Amino acid sequence: MESRTKSNPQLTRALCYANDGNQQGRSPSVIVIGGGMAGIAAARSLHDASLQVVLLESRERIGGRIHTDYSFGFPVDMGASWLHGVSNENPLASVIGRLGLPLYRTSGDNSILYDHDLESYGLFDMDGKQVPQELVAKVGEIFEAILQETDKIRQESSEDMSVLRGLSIVFDRKPELRLEGIAYKVLQWYLCRLEGWFAADTDAISLKGWDQEVLLPGGHGLMVRGYLPVVNSLAKGLDIRLGHRVTKVVRRYNGVKVTVENGKTFFADAAVIAVPLGVLKAKKILFEPKLPDWKEAAIADLGIGLENKIILHFENVFWPNVEFLGVVADTPYECSYFLNLHKATGRAVLVYMPSGQLAKDVEKMPDEAAVNFAFMQLKKIFPDASSPGKQQA
């Protein structure tokens, strides 16, 4: 399937499955571009269906936004860490089961609002005072009531609007739903969590679309030993070329020609494009013929979110035994939350997860400054917290 730019054209032709003149009896060939979960899963299915598959991945590792870091001496997921939909309907369940990987259930609820049960939250104000749990639960109910009101608004309007706009209409129409004082700050924290799910701020989340995602049943479970074994298991035996950044895809009547940054070319009957939306938006891959207008319009119109993870590893645990620590504040931007991995894994680790605009701002910082920023958020609620021993951003 592979040839080099300066190679003998005869040889190139001989290696090109689509043109080799001896197609009878051979199975179709596919080039999969991108070695994240989507690309690996596609390559696995095609390979298992006896197609000839080569997967081209730009980085020196597979997994993409699934990346388990072992530098702490134990696995920590820097990207995806939850299985959303812990049930046999989830195609990953059989792989996880076969590998004997344990899951830590954070919620049995299928809701996208709560991937943690409410009672597992520990929220604090900026002075380090814990918000009473009854208030957290009560504001949670009001938050749901507010979201139900936004449902009426979106039904009245044919045009879409942002969740932020919908909320402001609700508060104008139903001032009794407005909250004050600490309850107001807890509501901002719920909005901050909503933004965390979408990795985008409420002004960029579609009111018509935010709850249209159908989750598999079974609730949410954390991969306590990391996601990488799942990726590695699916990738076993596949022909994967690391360090192969694709720059061009040419489609002709008899197949596709894919060019990589270093000039190498690959030929096959078909290609599966499994690179992130951001790569397509940035036009990092040239398509010939160009993609249809409707597809280009969809790529341009769809937004992309951003979520970061900063891992803080401490000598000792000095925080309460809850799954989620939160700082409530006047705006979702100022709120923050930390996943307490100690509860799930026994390690003294907190994971700070900013999203949306905050994530963009944090991402601009050098790693050390980003870690310091995360630690400063924690200091707001635990002023005596000792600096983390090791950290990763």
Ligand SMILES: Cc1cc2nc3c(=O)[nH]c(=O)nc-3n(C[C@H](O)[C@H](O)[C@H](O)COP(=O)(O)OP(=O)(O)OC[C@H]3O[C@@H](n4cnc5c(N)ncnc54)[C@H](O)[C@@H]3O)c2cc1C
């Ligand atoms: C911090 C964070 C936390 C998350 N948490 C969860 C979670 O708990 N549960 C969950 O289900 N999801 C979670 N997600 C989302 C999940 O990680 C992604 O939806 C999923 O991993 C995307 O897989 P993908 O294969 O579509 O894309 P990616 O994983 O991005 O893979 C695309 C691959 O294409 C490669 N590539 C890019 N350009 C080229 C090119 N030109 N040539 C060749 N290769 C190229 C990239 O290097 C990458 O390996 C999280 C995401 C982030 C960032």
